[in-house]
Amino acid sequence: MDQISAMQAFRRVVESGGFSAAAALTGQSHTVLSRQVKNLERHLGTQLLSRTTRRLHVTEAGALCYRHCVQVLEQLEAMSLEISEHQQQPTGTLRLSVATAFGELELGRWLPDFVERFDQLQVELICTDRFVDMLEEGVDVCLRVTTHLPDSNLVARQLAVSEVVLVAAPAYLQRWPAPIEPHTLGEHALLGYNRLAQPQRLSLQGPDGQRLDVAMPSRLSANSPMALRAAAIAGLGIASFDRFIVHDALLDGRLVQVLPEWQQPSRHVYAMFPQSRYLAPKVRALVEYARAYYTEPRWEIKM
Structure with missing residues (x-):
């Protein structure tokens, strides 16, 4: 019996949840994998997998065998990789x-x-x-x-x-003569990213340590940060971004930071x-x- 191949087959079957899935993953046939696992069971003298018409269950001995198989196979892989690492570039x-x-x-x-x-x-x-x-x-x-x-x-x-910042286009800010304050953000046209867990709320911390949660009823929301970036540059409203998303637009003046003294969690x-x-x-x-x-x-x- 090729014990290494049998251990590899058993590991693939357990991790894939069945022989058919393991066969599709490895390119080996269901029959070959089944024979290898049976040979391993015969070699160890115990049942590793309990097969029913609907599901495949790992026995207690199978769970113990799986842990050792993973350890042995990873050590073999590490040995091969470590020996070859100094002889070749990443390929x-x-x-x-x-x-x-x-x-x-x-x-x-x-x-x-x-x-x-x-x-x-x-x-x-x-x-x-x-x-x-x-x-x-x-x-x-x-x-x-x-x-x-x-x-x-x-x-x-x-x-x-990546610092998180509030930004808006100069053209948008020119339409608001009064200075923007944290408590007036809700009066503005706000742009929201709707894939966040809480897309309509900002957590802000002021220069004196005061904290403020700001509800953000969005004038426009999208599931794409790049679409929101384009909307902000076009002057549609105020948005919150990772700085790396708007860094170039802040440098060339297409966007300016809003409430720079108030921070959001980085x-x-x-x-x-x-x-x-x-x-x-x-x-x-x-x-x-x-x-x-x-x-x-x-x-x-x-x-």
């Missing part, structure tokens, strides 16, 4: 997932140089604002901009901090990847390159 396909705004506004600043530097690596870029299940979708690295990280088995490396840019005992060279290369790039603050307004 293969790197699947990189980013939010659409970050992909459109930030990656053009540093990804071309990364691709040129690691010319044996192919990058598959996935720009989406939906939640990405990295393990399910086979994503190697995900760059996320968030205020907090949910509990998960993913490793997170902080790359940068968000953080993370590089996230599945937890493993050994980091693949292609993942390590991307994470280290991005961390080095964002060591220098990128979105400060120099006075």
Whole structure:
């Protein structure tokens, strides 16, 4: 019996939830996978999987076997990767997932140089604002901009901090002769991002530490930060953005900051990847390159 192949088959069946799903994932037939698992059960002298007409259940012995299989297989993979790491550049396909705004506004600043530097690596870029299940979708690295990280088995490396700012176009502000105050925000045309958990509320902290929650009945809302950015530049109202989204428009005057003395909770840019005992060279290369790039603050307004 090829014990390693049997362990790999068993692990795939458990993680996929069944033989058919594992067969589709690995390209092996249902029959081959079933035979390998049965050989492993015969070798160990115990039943690992309980099969019914509808579901596949992992026995108590199967759960113990699965944990050891994962450990042994990861150690074998780590050995192979570690031996070859010093002999080759990162190769293969790197699947990189980013939010659409970050992909459109930030990656053009540093990804071309990364691709040129690691010319044996192919990058598959996935720009989406939906939640990405990295393990399910086979994503190697995900760059996320968030205020907090949910509990998960993913490793997170902080790359940068993005201040959150209120902005509006000069043309919009010229139509309001009175100074804008936090308590008058609700009287303005407000632009909202409707994919947030609470898209209609701002949490502000003043220069003296006072806190204020501001309801934001939106004149216009959208599920695209880039569409809201265009609306704000066109003078349709006041909006709240990560600074990296509006940094260039603040520099050239298309937008100006509103209530600059009032702060909102900052968000953080993370590089996230599945937890493993050994980091693949292609993942390590991307994470280290991005961390080095964002060591220098990128979105400060120099006075």
